[in-house]
Amino acid sequence: MNPVLVFRHSPTEGPGYFTTFLDRHGIPWQLVRIDAGDAVPETLNGISGLCLMGGHMSVNDDLPWIPPELNLIRQAVAAGVPVIGHCLGGQLMSKALGGSVSQNPDKEIGWGDVRITDIEAARPWLGDTPQSMPAFHWHGETFSVPPGATRILESAWCTNQAFVLNDRHIGMQCHVEMTPELIASWCDNGAAEIAASGSPGVQSPDLIQTNVEARAAQLHQLADKIYSRWIQGLSR
Known part of the structure; x- marks a missing residue:
């Protein structure tokens, strides 16, 4: 089986639970370290x-790797190669597929429930799950749902939390890949951002890290549903 290509855009925002899930299912993966200067492949290469x-x-920043990454997303969707995006990744998917990315009305940092907006479209990804589920958030911008896609999740502070396309692609604004270690690192590195924010959607580092092991385990139940559906589309 050929690998899943995983793009890391920041050294503190690694794949976390996503690659743990892939390893558990015997699915090979390859990391593209945009933050370390790795080149974006020009083609899917299998x-x-x-x-x-x-x-x-x-x-929307003028960064040299963004246009080729958008092009690779378009190639993958056109070829039926499954694409999954987490936060910035979901925004990249939206922009590549004809959507837009703009400032969210409120910055959203910490734990917050996401709610299903389209039961039928969400069912293949989430099953007969409760209408509301806990997720993790850290964003100030938001994406629009691109043409042809269907919105399946929202939160109190962000209308578009996830969209699906062609039963094999999913773009998320929320983070389902978080681990306690990633959360601790983000709280440490993002303490100044939290302190400077006046948004009602932003939680303190102490609150974010309360009962973090149990909360992460619950988050992974949501991730398992999404990732299990996503890997069904991988070519074996």
């Missing part, structure tokens, strides 16, 4: 899937 992680930058 990859089985494409995963896009988060990052502190905006997809």
